[in-house]
Amino acid sequence: MNYRGFATRAIHVGQEPDPTTGAVIPPLYLSSTYAQEAPGKHRGFEYSRTNNPTRQAWERNIAALEEGTDAIAFASGMAAIDALVRLLRPGDHILASADLYGGTVRLFERVWSTFQISVTYVDTRQPEAVDAAFQPQTRMLYIETPTNPLLQLADIATMAELAHRHGAWLVVDNTFATPYAQQPLTLGADFVVHSTTKYLAGHSDVVGGAVVIRDPDLGARLRFLQNAAGAVPSPFECWLCLRSVKTLALRMQQHERNALAIAELCAAHPAVRAVHYPGLPTHPQHGLARRQMRNFTGMLSLELGTAERAHRFLRHLRLFTLAESLGGVESLASHPATMTHASLDPEWRRRVGITDGLVRLSCGIEDTEDLLTDVASALEALER
Numbered sequence: 001m002n003y004r005g006f007a008t009r010a011i012h013v014g015q016e017p018d019p020t021t022g023a024v025i026p027p028l029y030l031s032s033t034y035a036q037e038a039p040g041k042h043r044g045f046e047y048s049r050t051n052n053p054t055r056q057a058w059e060r061n062i063a064a065l066e067e068g069t070d071a072i073a074f075a076s077g078m079a080a081i082d083a084l085v086r087l088l089r090p091g092d093h094i095l096a097s098a099d100l101y102g103g104t105v106r107l108f109e110r111v112w113s114t115f116q117i118s119v120t121y122v123d124t125r126q127p128e129a130v131d132a133a134f135q136p137q138t139r140m141l142y143i144e145t146p147t148n149p150l151l152q153l154a155d156i157a158t159m160a161e162l163a164h165r166h167g168a169w170l171v172v173d174n175t176f177a178t179p180y181a182q183q184p185l186t187l188g189a190d191f192v193v194h195s196t197t198k199y200l201a202g203h204s205d206v207v208g209g210a211v212v213i214r215d216p217d218l219g220a221r222l223r224f225l226q227n228a229a230g231a232v233p234s235p236f237e238c239w240l241c242l243r244s245v246k247t248l249a250l251r252m253q254q255h256e257r258n259a260l261a262i263a264e265l266c267a268a269h270p271a272v273r274a275v276h277y278p279g280l281p282t283h284p285q286h287g288l289a290r291r292q293m294r295n296f297t298g299m300l301s302l303e304l305g306t307a308e309r310a311h312r313f314l315r316h317l318r319l320f321t322l323a324e325s326l327g328g329v330e331s332l333a334s335h336p337a338t339m340t341h342a343s344l345d346p347e348w349r350r351r352v353g354i355t356d357g358l359v360r361l362s363c364g365i366e367d368t369e370d371l372l373t374d375v376a377s378a379l380e381a382l383e384r
């Protein structure tokens with residue numbers, strides 16, 4: 001059956017009751033190998049690096065959520081991104097969003113640059129600037145929307161059109177938005193990449209990644225790389241993802257409710273210089289956010305002016321835990337300049353606008369009132 005509704009797909013695709021026992025929850029297949037009836041005659045499974053039933057169920061599920069033809073699961077978000085770069089050849093060029101996940105910049109600059117893959121960075125809010133930045137060797141336009149930590153947006157349909165006009169693929173890192181909020185493949189992207197560590201797994205207990213595609217040939221090339229290079233997730237992690245994704249729609253609704261309430265509180269507070277949240281009508285790209293996204297997620301960032309004020313605010317939070325990562329049911333706070341983006345040089349951070357006074361909040365799914373009380377009292381500490 002072809003389910004239309006997102007939550008129905010999340011709960012059912014890849015997860016039909018087990019045909020041998022009737023188990024409603026797909027079994028966790030820990031087997032590394034599979035009995036063959038005759039040499040080469042098997043039921044689609046021969047060795048678990050190549051294929052595993054639990055992993056296959058998760059891959060089918062995430063493919064359905066992103067409206068792709070196939071998905072390939074990896075051991076981490078970085079392994080998924082690394083596999084994508086392996087589709088390129090020495091001499092090829094990647095054009096990427098300026099405000100990119102720090103680990104992705106590190107992978108591009110410190111790993112792939114030594115294999116003659118060059119990368120330049122451009123403000124993907126500006127289609128004209130993107131258009132002008134393509135080079136004859138550009139094979140990939142690699143974007144994040146919304147970006148981390150400044151929550152800037154790129155128009156996915158326009159980016160796809162530009163990439164294709166220049167003979168390049170469009171890759172969208174959809175970690176921040178999730179397929180519940182936006183489905184880049186339906187807007188023309190060639191690849192969606194995820195750190196499933198974040199919202200998809202959603203409980204801060206899994207590290208994982210995935211690539212979703214709509215062209216079966218590209219899917220086959222990535223599947224080859226998954227097996228050949230071997231950065232596969234364990235069956236247990238895939239099982240946890242399957243379990244978690246069933247509540248993705250509900251979780252995203254509460255993440256958004258909490259983030260919007262906190263964004264509104266902060267926007268009206270004299271201690272806050274600026275609030276970055278696409279769900280606020282004052283966000284410079286709110287119109288695009290409404291067109292492209294159906295949920296504004298639980299991520300927001302605050303400009304508090306100085307490192308000292310940012311640290312004071314973070315010290316006074318009680319419910320928000322000071323930690324890297326995001327997208328879990330519990331609320332987390334971080335200081336990008338010294339945590340998630342510390343590996344970037346200060347000049348780079350300054351150029352993209354990651355100041356020392358910036359604080360990033362990943363709003364969990366706790367009761368809204370409790371989170372509001374926590375943020376309000378930490379802001380009060382800045383007034384004293």
Ligand SMILES: *Cc1c(COP(=O)(O)O)cnc(C)c1O
Nearest residue numbers: 076077078101173175195197208
């Ligand atoms: C966390 C993250 C990654 C890297 O994923 P890992 O699972 O930590 O390897 C990539 N992109 C974005 C946007 C992320 O937030």
